[in-house]
Amino acid sequence: MSLLFTLIVYNLLLPLGILILLPGAVRKMKARGGRWEDMAGRFGRLPLEKKAAIAALPCGRDRIWMHAVSVGEAGIAMKLITRLLKEAPRTGVVLTTTTPTAHAMAEEFAVRQSGRVVVLYSPVDLPFVSEFFLDLIRPSQMILIEAEVWPNLVYSARRQGIQVSMVNARLSSKSERRFQQLGFLMCPVFGMLDQVHVQEPADVTRFATIGVPTANIHHTGSIKFDPQGAEADPAQVERLRAVMHQSGITAAHRPILFASTHNAEEALLAKVIQNLAAKHKDLALLIVPRHVERADSIVTELQSLGLDPVLRSQIHSSFVIRSSSLPTLLVDTTGELRAWQCLASIVIVGKSFLTTGGQNPAEAVMAKKPVLFGPHMENFEPLVDLLLKHQGALQVPDTTALESALDRLLSTPAQAQRLGESGHTALRAHEAATIKTLTLLGRHSQAGL
Structure with missing residues (x-):
């Protein structure tokens, strides 16, 4: 044809x-600050x-x-x-x-x-x-x-x-x-x-x-997935470390990060961490939802579980540090996920438990963090297959299995470290992808090779 x-x-x-899509596009635009x-x-x-x-x-x-x-x-x-x-x-x-x-x-x-x-x-x-x-x-x-x-x-x-x-x-x-x-x-x-x-x-x-x-x-x-140039900005990491400390998460805590979560996943996963906190008393929660406009509803859901979440946007120089048995920081700002992953002890990938598709685990893996995700990672099948083949991530069928897997990693830090390092090694197959792309586009100087 x-x-x-x-x-x-x-x-x-x-x-x-x-004409059909415009009303929905306008609603989404207004909801997301357009x-x-x-x-x-x-x-x-x-x-x-x-x-x-x-x-x-x-x-x-x-x-x-x-x-x-x-x-x-x-x-x-x-x-x-x-x-x-x-x-x-x-x-x-x-x-x-x-x-x-x-x-x-x-x-x-x-x-x-x-x-x-x-x-x-x-x-x-x-x-x-x-x-x-x-x-x-x-x-x-x-x-x-x-x-x-x-x-x-x-x-x-x-x-x-x-x-x-x-x-x-x-x-x-x-x-x-x-x-x-x-x-x-x-x-x-x-x-x-x-x-x-x-x-x-x-x-x-x-x-x-x-x-x-x-x-x-x-x-x-x-x-x-190219490890070259994928490092988080060190200055941003240090700024967010200070923010984290103001929220009540100190160097003595092991923060569990929920990365790019979707509707209702925050409460579901928070219950798992609450259960584990009875045994591992140094845990803390970092939550970075995929859509920050959901922050108010997430706060309400977490409060119903007895948690006292702090909003990232509310932390400033005069903010009073809160004390909590499970410190929880909800990130309602954008452009910081890569740096937050550097500050986490373990990363759990969102959109993989209650809905299909999954979110990209690559940045957390490149930060050498232990990464876990649920059964629904359809949008990233090649990457998931690569990570699982090299034992560089853990995929669990449900939250019961997630709790058991987290318990093992928290109880044996050496195993958690091996998981993070194996994932990073697996991504070396994509090393230099950025340079290859620029070269094919005619935008890479031979001097830079």
Whole structure:
């Protein structure tokens, strides 16, 4: 089926899809701190200061457009940008994100880049909007993080001679089947990509089946799992150590971190730690929910269990340290998870007990922490298989098994240490993925090799 037919069908259905999805998008935007101006920006109504910041970026080959959807993809983009700006200091990057949380995280990152990174919300994929953004940004290259391809945007970029690449791409077997069912529509879209850099060898075949020419697919490993450059900011770690101490969690405690938890998981997992605290009296709780707007409801749930959680946002220089049998710190701020993982004794991965999909355990593993997760890690099957094969993480079927596993690790610190080190060793398969990616994109200086 031709690309023209795909675009006609897509553009006939897209306005209807926007109308159906818009109310939900607006509710989600408001719940996560978005503004009406942000929604207008997706249609091209940008503030003058944003347009001026883009105009101030280097022109020609030195200007890149990078697109990341949510927090996970934004983290990958920031890691890639950090290395890119080190390799090529004259480069300027426009980074677009889809979610308000990712946008806030990216804006904070951009502040530290001395005007070399401009952050925008991703455009709505209408033809005239895509053309407007491309004419405004004028990138030499477009880099898509992971697996989101917008047909009008990619088509417009290709028509203007802009190279379009997808990096850190992954495709689950479930997604592959879904794309194959729509192959007559999807294959022409994926066929427009100049390069696709995949995380796992199996992804090479999967992307080839949905229309990407095999010659354009390269196995680089995962940027997110690449140990090089993945270390947390030491200054941030020390700042958060002080915050943790103010919340009542001292150096004498062993903090258990719930990372990227979803609805109702906090209370479920907190009960497990409460049970263990009767035996291991030095435990403390660090909770970093996936969506910080849930903080008030989480506090209520934890209080119903008899806990006295402290909100990260309420801690300041005059905050009075609380004393509790199980000190609990609820992190209701963004962009700090990597540093909190460095301060934890054990990390439990969220979205793996009460819902499906799981969250990414890679950063905790790279910090050499013992990592545990529940039965539902479908979105990270290759990584989970790699970690379990090397005994670098523990997967448990339910909270009863989780409690037993935690008890063993807390009772035998040497076993916990081996678990963390084994996981870190397993991720060496992805070492140098960032450099491989930049090299294929033509953005890595030979002097840096």
